[in-house]
Amino acid sequence: MPEIHAARRRRAQQLVREAEADAALITAGPNVRYLTGLASSNAALLLPAEGDGALLATDSRYAGAARRDGRRPRPGRGALHRGEAGDGGLPPGHQAARLRGPRDDRRAARRANGGGGRRSHAPVRKEDRVSPQVKDPEELEKLEVACRLSDAALEQVLPQVRPGMSERLLATLLDHTMALLGADHPAFDTIVASGPNGAIPHHAPTDRELAPGDLVTMDFGALHDGYHADMTRTVAIGSVAGWQREIYDLVALAQEAGIAVLEDGVEAGTVDAVAREVIEAAGHAAHFQHGLGHGVGLEIHEAPMLGYGRTGKLTDRVPVTVEPGVYLPAMGGVRIEDVLVVTAGDRARFLTSTTRELLVL
Secondary structure, eight states: OOHHHHHHHHHHHHHHHHTTOSEEEEOOHHHHHHHHOOOOSSEEEEEESSSSOOEEEEOHHHHHHHHHTTOEEOSSSSEEEEOSSSOOOOOTTOEEEEOSOSSOOHHHHHHHTTTOSOOEEEEOOTTOOSSOSSOOHHHHHHHHHHHHHHHHHHHHHGGGOOTTOBHHHHHHHHHHHHHHHTOSEESSOOEEEEGGGGGSTTOOOOSOBOOTTOEEEEEEOEEETTEEOOEEEEEESSOOOHHHHHHHHHHHHHHHHHHHTOOTTOBHHHHHHHHHHHHHHTTOGGGOOSOSEEEOSSSSSEEEEEOTTOOOBOOTTOEEEEOOEEEETTTEEEEOBEEEEOOTTSOOEESOOSOOSOOBO
């Protein structure tokens, strides 16, 4: 396994020691990938508190990828691969901790220990994350590429947007263009919401055709080497009514206010509160019900969450979205979303770059 993954495992081992456990069983796919580099829908990592004898368990579909990336197979049934040194076996009677895994995968634990007897398990504090909020330079580079692919796709698709095009076709065009540009695949199900559908924040694209006078919200992102981009733009078709311009300018102002306080050491809840106050002051408190943003990385929604009453401080090299919106039932809505990285001693850095001005197509 590459050195960067070895360094991450060493940091994770500190969490294991703090839990007073002998090893950690890690089953969440993003965490396994973060610590080993293996992208798999079925894998588990047994990480000892000390040493470099980590054991990776997966099935035959991913065995070739594991070997290709330098993980040596361990003899025996199943696809079990070993780290750089040691057999990583957990002695009988010792305790394993589970670090932010979705389930207690005892079968994986038994495979990792050669099918031995019972093991005891202890929970790890919820705040102990294997994949941290603070990203290393390699992670930020991958995330930046994902955001560039998203921006480039939108740039190519916007000239093709026209009345009569369905929401579903526009979503497909965005997905296809991201793939042509080099994205692994969409980071999540692309949202296209036109006209009154724009009042539904997570509307699923339908066969509704875009019409003159519509606002159209596009929420999408590219996946690059496991890292998720997430951006939203709202455009107008043909013309802009007064109420549409009003809520667009309001959302843009709220986003600017939130971004202005997005700095090293700020409370997550403060960023949300500052942006929310702008919308509430304009009389639209009831029309902005979701949180202001969230972290992104190996998962599309990660900590920190920027929402009402959220605690915890943002620090250097933490990427987050800032995505205020106003949604008017039966009329339409506006959301503007960007990915930014908190930067010590400076303003937050944009990873998405498409203009935030209202485009009329």
